[in-house]
Amino acid sequence: MRRVPRCGMLSPLLALAALLQAAPAAPPPAATPADPVEADWVTIPDDEILVFTLMGNRRVVIRLAPQIAPVHVGNMRKLALSHWWDGGSVYRLQDNYVAQWGDATEKKPLPPGLADPVPAEYVRPGWSAVVELGRPDPYSAKAGFTAEGWPVATDGSNEWMTHCYGYVGVGRNLAPDTGNGAELYAVIGHGPRHLDRNIALVGRVIEGIEWLSSLPRGTGQLGFYEHEAQRVPIAAARLASDMPAAERPRFQYRAPGNDRFAAYVKARENRTPPFFDVPAGGADICNVPAPVRKAP
Amino acid sequence: MRRVPRCGMLSPLLALAALLQAAPAAPPPAATPADPVEADWVTIPDDEILVFTLMGNRRVVIRLAPQIAPVHVGNMRKLALSHWWDGGSVYRLQDNYVAQWGDATEKKPLPPGLADPVPAEYVRPGWSAVVELGRPDPYSAKAGFTAEGWPVATDGSNEWMTHCYGYVGVGRNLAPDTGNGAELYAVIGHGPRHLDRNIALVGRVIEGIEWLSSLPRGTGQLGFYEHEAQRVPIAAARLASDMPAAERPRFQYRAPGNDRFAAYVKARENRTPPFFDVPAGGADICNVPAPVRKAP
Numbered sequence: 001m002r003r004v005p006r007c008g009m010l011s012p013l014l015a016l017a018a019l020l021q022a023a024p025a026a027p028p029p030a031a032t033p034a035d036p037v038e039a040d041w042v043t044i045p046d047d048e049i050l051v052f053t054l055m056g057n058r059r060v061v062i063r064l065a066p067q068i069a070p071v072h073v074g075n076m077r078k079l080a081l082s083h084w085w086d087g088g089s090v091y092r093l094q095d096n097y098v099a100q101w102g103d104a105t106e107k108k109p110l111p112p113g114l115a116d117p118v119p120a121e122y123v124r125p126g127w128s129a130v131v132e133l134g135r136p137d138p139y140s141a142k143a144g145f146t147a148e149g150w151p152v153a154t155d156g157s158n159e160w161m162t163h164c165y166g167y168v169g170v171g172r173n174l175a176p177d178t179g180n181g182a183e184l185y186a187v188i189g190h191g192p193r194h195l196d197r198n199i200a201l202v203g204r205v206i207e208g209i210e211w212l213s214s215l216p217r218g219t220g221q222l223g224f225y226e227h228e229a230q231r232v233p234i235a236a237a238r239l240a241s242d243m244p245a246a247e248r249p250r251f252q253y254r255a256p257g258n259d260r261f262a263a264y265v266k267a268r269e270n271r272t273p274p275f276f277d278v279p280a281g282g283a284d285i286c287n288v289p290a291p292v293r294k295a296p
Numbered sequence: 297m298r299r300v301p302r303c304g305m306l307s308p309l310l311a312l313a314a315l316l317q318a319a320p321a322a323p324p325p326a327a328t329p330a331d332p333v334e335a336d337w338v339t340i341p342d343d344e345i346l347v348f349t350l351m352g353n354r355r356v357v358i359r360l361a362p363q364i365a366p367v368h369v370g371n372m373r374k375l376a377l378s379h380w381w382d383g384g385s386v387y388r389l390q391d392n393y394v395a396q397w398g399d400a401t402e403k404k405p406l407p408p409g410l411a412d413p414v415p416a417e418y419v420r421p422g423w424s425a426v427v428e429l430g431r432p433d434p435y436s437a438k439a440g441f442t443a444e445g446w447p448v449a450t451d452g453s454n455e456w457m458t459h460c461y462g463y464v465g466v467g468r469n470l471a472p473d474t475g476n477g478a479e480l481y482a483v484i485g486h487g488p489r490h491l492d493r494n495i496a497l498v499g500r501v502i503e504g505i506e507w508l509s510s511l512p513r514g515t516g517q518l519g520f521y522e523h524e525a526q527r528v529p530i531a532a533a534r535l536a537s538d539m540p541a542a543e544r545p546r547f548q549y550r551a552p553g554n555d556r557f558a559a560y561v562k563a564r565e566n567r568t569p570p571f572f573d574v575p576a577g578g579a580d581i582c583n584v585p586a587p588v589r590k591a592p
Contacts, residue, residue: 136432138578197574278493282434
């Protein structure tokens with residue numbers, strides 16, 4: 001009889017199914033206290049959805065965070081409404097770090113009316129998390145989620161959004177420059193939490209991160225593409241509120257202020273059999289992805 | 297005068313240069329206490345280097361960890377010496393998680409003499425770290441590096457290697473199966489530390505991770521490629537010790553048991569101006585990459 005390797009295609013399908021039980025889109029096999037009820041899903045407003053379409057109809061959908069960085073997001077809305085990003089490009093791909101896009105030529109005039117200078121918006125006073133992680137955070141006093149589903153950390157005085165996979169920040173020059181929202185990056189590697197409190201985070205890629213994360217890595221310093229032909233053109237960038245109603249992508253986030261979400265956090269901190277023998281007893285904030293789904 | 301966006305190509309080059317000062321290959325602009333001396337670099341033995349060459353001459357070089365998982369690594373050496381992986385493929389790409397390769401057909405007979413069953417090798421007794429991180433680890437009691445430069449964590453009784461970006465593990469079926477070393481994966485996203493103590497880690501990609509991380513994501517469940525044509529063929533897999541001497545890749549790791557490495561860890565925990573206004577005061581183990589370089 002021919003021996004069948006025990007660890008091939010079928011094995012991980014079985015084995016890793018456990019990992020996905022709490023994922024946003026995968027229906028759990030049986031109801032658990034960590035499952036959301038229908039009322040937990042909150043529709044994201046159309047003017048908080050920004051759609052970048054890369055050449056080849058590759059759509060990258062960003063949930064904006066006006067709750068966190070209102071002035072930066074205000075600038076981004078103006079840039080989108082003036083179609084400023086159209087014809088721009090993804091011009092930097094640094095492995096295990098960021099994809100970056102905007103105007104690689106550095107010559108395109110900005111539209112009028114942008115806030116300039118932009119306030120830092122890196123932190124805000126207080127601690128508004130409605131659910132907290134169980135274990136200490138190496139980068140802060142504690143971490144959790146706001147009522148709107150944003151991951152945040154605090155030093156006891158201020159709070160700030162955390163640099164996790166897929167989150168979107170604003171490129172800037174040396175401090176105290178704050179950037180203006182025209183040049184953006186998305187995290188495509190291990191969460192670079194050292195950027196927290198040092199750069200403005202403005203949202204999160206909620207669909208299509210793979211169109212950025214799977215691009216060829218740039219071979220120039222810091223992952224910049226060395227040749228213009230390597231850049232990936234941006235066909236268009238539009239706010240959902242600026243698109244025909246029938247074409248608008250509709251997404252919902254899962255509200256964290258309830259026992260079900262708290263159970264979801266605990267489930268991520270303590271993975272269960274049959275795959276897991278030893279639950280970690282904790283997780284870092286970037287390993288507790290805030291669930292998002294397409295509006296049904 | 298035409299306005300030049302402040303955050304374009306040049307800005308991040310300046311701004312992020314600070315991030316790279318402690319990186320393995322980038323020569324620092326000025327000597328710091330975190331800089332290695334020449335004697336800190338230790339050559340990795342040829343039989344601890346495994347080279348996968350994907351179709352198109354894309355070379356993925358893995359440093360093996362016989363110090364951590366000797367029986368699994370023993371199996372992998374036998375698989376390489378028998379050319380078992382030749383003609384296999386990368387058959388799974390799950391975004392923000394893993395690339396996985398081996399025998400997608402699940403039908404290829406294994407070479408004789410493999411250890412079977414393989415002991416778990418997930419943890420070992422004690423705590424052998426020669427340098428520790430300054431802040432708590434959400435997944436353990438503390439984290440640090442062994443004398444050989446492997447990242448490890450402990451619960452106070454046992455220690456284990458940590459699932460960080462680029463680290464390589466052994467696919468397995470449901471517990472208590474341990475895999476045999478034929479089906480492998482590399483982490484291509486945020487460190488899935490919940491896998492610690494539940495899967496055998498056997499090494500780390502030290503060159504060419506971008507050939508895995510930039511592959512198209514699989515659209516099947518768990519990132520499996522749905523069509524055979526999407527799989528990326530493995531042309532060959534060879535131990536460096538099994539290659540002609542002139543062709544062997546030679547790498548060195550930076551020994552962690554000295555004040556300079558301790559200063560390197562502290563520098564990663566406290567990033568400095570001109571880019572960083574607020575140092576984090578801590579880092580997680582996956583954000584303190586163990587330096588490796590090509591042998592000069």
